[in-house]
Amino acid sequence: xxAKRKTPVKTRNPDLxxxxxxxxxxxxxxxxxxxxxxxxxxxxxxxxxxxxKSPATAEKPPKFYPAEDVKKPLLNKRKPKPTKLRASIxxxxxxxxxxGRFMGKRVVFLKQLTSGLLLVTGPFKINGVPLRRxxxxxVIATSTKVDISGVNxxxxxxxxxxxEDKKKLPEEKKENxxxxxxxxxxxxxxxxxxxAYLAARFSLKSGMKPHELVF
Amino acid sequence: MPFKRYVEIGRVALVNYGKDxxxxxxxxxxxxxxxxxxxxxxxxxxxxxxxxxxxxxxTIDIPRVPKKKTLIEAMEKADVxxxxxxxxxxxxxxxxxxxxxxxxxxxxxxxxxxxxxAGVVRQELSKLKKxxxx
Numbered sequence: 001x002x003a004k005r006k007t008p009v010k011t012r013n014p015d016l017x018x019x020x021x022x023x024x025x026x027x028x029x030x031x032x033x034x035x036x037x038x039x040x041x042x043x044x045x046x047x048x049x050x051x052x053k054s055p056a057t058a059e060k061p062p063k064f065y066p067a068e069d070v071k072k073p074l075l076n077k078r079k080p081k082p083t084k085l086r087a088s089i090x091x092x093x094x095x096x097x098x099x100g101r102f103m104g105k106r107v108v109f110l111k112q113l114t115s116g117l118l119l120v121t122g123p124f125k126i127n128g129v130p131l132r133r134x135x136x137x138x139v140i141a142t143s144t145k146v147d148i149s150g151v152n153x154x155x156x157x158x159x160x161x162x163x164e165d166k167k168k169l170p171e172e173k174k175e176n177x178x179x180x181x182x183x184x185x186x187x188x189x190x191x192x193x194x195x196a197y198l199a200a201r202f203s204l205k206s207g208m209k210p211h212e213l214v215f
Numbered sequence: 216m217p218f219k220r221y222v223e224i225g226r227v228a229l230v231n232y233g234k235d236x237x238x239x240x241x242x243x244x245x246x247x248x249x250x251x252x253x254x255x256x257x258x259x260x261x262x263x264x265x266x267x268x269x270x271x272x273x274t275i276d277i278p279r280v281p282k283k284k285t286l287i288e289a290m291e292k293a294d295v296x297x298x299x300x301x302x303x304x305x306x307x308x309x310x311x312x313x314x315x316x317x318x319x320x321x322x323x324x325x326x327x328x329x330x331x332x333a334g335v336v337r338q339e340l341s342k343l344k345k346x347x348x349x
Contacts, residue, residue, distance in 0.1 A: 142319045194320070197323045
């Protein structure tokens with residue numbers, strides 16, 4: 001393959017109508033500069049001889065042939081797309097967790113990790129949910145938003161959550177939790193009742209119809 | 216038990232079915248036994264089956280099939296909007312709409328307010344009980 005240009009060139013021959021270019025064959029010959037290439041090469045268009053092929057090493061016949069023809073599986077070039085984040089989930093949204101140990105808890109959404117999972121925190125002091133990853137499908141997004149501008153979540157990624165030492169929670173993780181929560185708790189306390197709201201669990205009561213509820 | 220609300224030209228009705236659900240419309244003409252020509256300031260004049268309408272107490276003074284401008288003026292003169300919003304039926308609908316649009320945080324705050332109010336009521340009640348028993 002010839003070296004690719006850094007930016008693709010616009011066509012030298014714009015379409016007047018589909019199928020009809022602006023410039024004629026002779027004009028295009030001139031525009032492409034084929035006359036200059038020929039001039040540099042002494043009136044003849046340069047021709048490169050095909051590169052000599054290196055002699056292929058003689059393949060030894062295999063010792064073993066399978067009894068039936070073995071089919072080669074088809075090549076799969078599929079690249080999975082990054083998980084689409086629902087439009088209702090933005091940094092600072094209060095989410096309701098629907099499954100797992102913290103089911104029913106209302107937590108604050110921080111950011112979406114590269115694996116597609118959502119990084120979420122209680123904050124820990126308010127409802128006992130630590131910095132945690134959660135799947136978008138097990139979450140209801142409410143329309144309540146918390147101001148998250150004072151929080152730095154750059155350093156958290158999927159590797160942070162890999163579990164090597166299952167026994168003890170390292171001090172560093174506790175410090176990280178405290179740092180993230182400090183700024184969050186301040187902005188939460190600015191809104192009346194929001195702290196109690198996050199501390200309470202969500203549950204369906206009699207008469208509540210989930211398909212009619214506005215979250 | 217006679218009827219009090221009649222279908223007449225100028226009767227304001229509430230649409231209870233279909234695309235215009237919940238809207239107030241004015242009957243501007245009667246098409247036949249089952250259908251009325253109906254109009255409102257923000258919709259195109261069209262026919263509606265009476266079954267889709269619930270009559271209200273409000274009527275306005277209009278000629279048969281008035282122009283949109285005349286209709287709007289007559290509605291302003293009769294002050295349909297305020298009469299409706301102050302009537303107990305209209306107020307109930309407004310409250311229903313508000314309750315349906317509460318978000319999860321609002322429902323939580325509502326619960327706190329209800330508990331607080333119940334606490335105040337219970338305190339007063341216990342005071343009264345003490346007064347009567349003593």
